[in-house]
Amino acid sequence: MTPARFASGFSTREDTQDAVREASEQLLGHLGDETPDLLVAFVTLHHGGQFESLGADLLRATGARHVVGCSGDGLIGGRREVEQGSALALWALACHDTRVGLFSSQAEQDESGAISFQGVPDLRRETSALLLLGEPFTFPMAEFLGLLNERFPAIPAVGGMASGGQGPGQNFLLHDERLVERGCVGVTLEGGVELVPVVSQGCRPVGEPLVITSVADHLVRKLGGRKAAKALFETLRGLDEGDRELFQGGPFLGVAVDANQHEFQRGDFLVRGILGVQSSDGAVAVADGGLRPGQTVQFMVRDAESAGEDLSRLMEARVGTEGAAAEEVGVLLFSCNGRGSRMFGGEADHDIRRVQAAFGREVPAAGFFAMGEIGPVGGRNFLHGFTASVGVLRGAPPSGR
Template identity: 45%
Template sequence: MPPSPGRRFGDGLAVGPDLRGAAEVAVAQALAPLGGATPDLLCVFVAGGGRGADGDAAAQAGLRAMELGGARTTIGATAGGVIGDGRGVEDVPAVAAWAAILPGVEIRPFRLTVERSETGADVTGLPQLRADDRLAVLLVDPYSFPTGGFLQRCNAVLPGFPLVGGLASVASGPGGNRLFLDGEVLLGGAVGALLGGDVAARAIVSQGCRPIGPTMVVTRAERNLLVELAGAPAYTRLGEIVTALPPAEQELVGRGLQLGVAMNEYAEEHGRGDFLIRGVLGIDVESGAVAVGDVVGVGQSVRFQVRDAAAADEDLTELLAGAVADGPARGALLFSCNGRGRAMFPSADHDVGAVRAGLGTDGVAGFFAAGEIGPVGGRNHLHGFTASVLAFQ
């Protein structure tokens, strides 16, 4: 779908202890490229908050940003670090803003809440999907909302419908995060926006890994235990792979081995982006089983993976190059794991720099999340150590 000529995007970032003032600067920067037009969608991300006075300061910053932005729809969240103006900043007070003019796109904001009863818990608030709805942005408080279960339910009842977003990350316990929605500050649940109509956008999910060894079929498994791969004990197969690696690669295996689970069993080949990455939790040498962070079934194809800065950079760069094969993007939202940034790269600017360069646009903003939401193999998942990007043409 060719992009509408009227689409415009802007981003801004301001750092400083005066969060309200930072919100004013960041929003002004984000609005500047719009030429005075009212944004259809404004996203606001506030770093610095938590309980008590700090939480109140974050709330006031969000309220001020929503007031100044004047957008038809505004969503946002607090985070441990924010992204905008070509930079990523972590562990300091800051505000990032992203504004978009999206002609022909219908935007419907929503708030999700959890209603608990004796029989369980139900999520309410998601509007009924319309025929021309294309995707949704989702921002979540991880301490009050069952993200994993919600995504599984959406995959079942809304197959193939992409959700892109992240988990608020400023707090290390319940009650510390803030969510923003159209002039309101919320203490829990989830907020988001459904985008329908003339939506020229795509999700890019970079899980930051490089494969090692061959793709193998699971021939015996017990829930999250890989017992046999290609007819041999899983630990034996892993040992064969590691022994064949050079010493530097063997060190990577020791620091953080991962497993890629193929999402399409019928594909002739499985390449980058075809695997859902899950961590290897442990190895039982006596039984030969390998424990992983998900349930893997007999007959599924898997491939061991390693993750480091070089692999993460390579993965993101290649996925971005594929995303712009039909032309550069005009703007993007970026949800990068808080385990990336300075924890993985020399600078917190890495992911935003790579996205701006790879997509050929300056209009990129987002935050460092406590978990990233995005589709792999046509199904939505909650990821870790991932960069989840929503790129607009």
């Protein structure tokens, strides 16, 4: 069995060809004689004039068999997060025991509002991981993930929505030599590697768990038999001054993914934003239309300190011990474009430093600040916001271990 190798490269050069050359040389220097089976590229819109040829340029410079990528308004590489200015981040996997498949998907909506997808991958039981990169203005990723969850419930996915553009046609995706301006591109990995996903939603619960007793689409009408707004304000009154201020500035609702669970921790909830309260009937509007009666929920708050602690804790719990001992590890990091120094009081490199710290050494890493982050919670894949979604890839253990 051929061991998996990972590498990354990063450049802030403004000239695109110089950036491709510098990042590729760094990456290939780490791989030695190995040829990348998969290259993942993230690039800022500063290099927009070269997007049409970027895929071919990267394949030629690295010798990679495949490349996927997207635009980002800020990039991550090594131990750095570059939130402004030009940048190119590369990440590579070399493992001849891994079957790498690429696909692209498009969405269509009919007159009734029903959504259909073209190019849905036909995943095999042996598929161990999915990487998804979407265009946020033209592709309903949440619905696509729901479809994948139904058809392929055991396959974890990580990724993010391209960023930097302000509307359709301003972001881009890479699919080998092809430039894609809408839809989604994806990678399937089969054999040789395994994915350990880490999803840090950066929220902590306040108050007590409650059960939805009445709901209509995204409107939660009753919690525990009383009006949802009443439960919200009762929770608010029970908070200390600091949490009350956070709650008033933007409350969240955590939805328990496992209905059979009775005790809950942070990672057991899918976090969704609260859009407002209807004074007419006391309903609470939530940024999710998939709620149903009987689900356990809990109000939540988000602050910079809790978000940092949550990411560090989850990384240590999921990969700290095993990751530190693993010979070959590669990391893809998808952070919300609302995080970074804007969220953490001017602190630079916040998320990537905490991710790298879990390994006790610098591992090959790349990523970008996304307009939506993809990762599993409770065994199902979701589209998140204000989240750090980490994909830790490492060589799969031999069968029988």
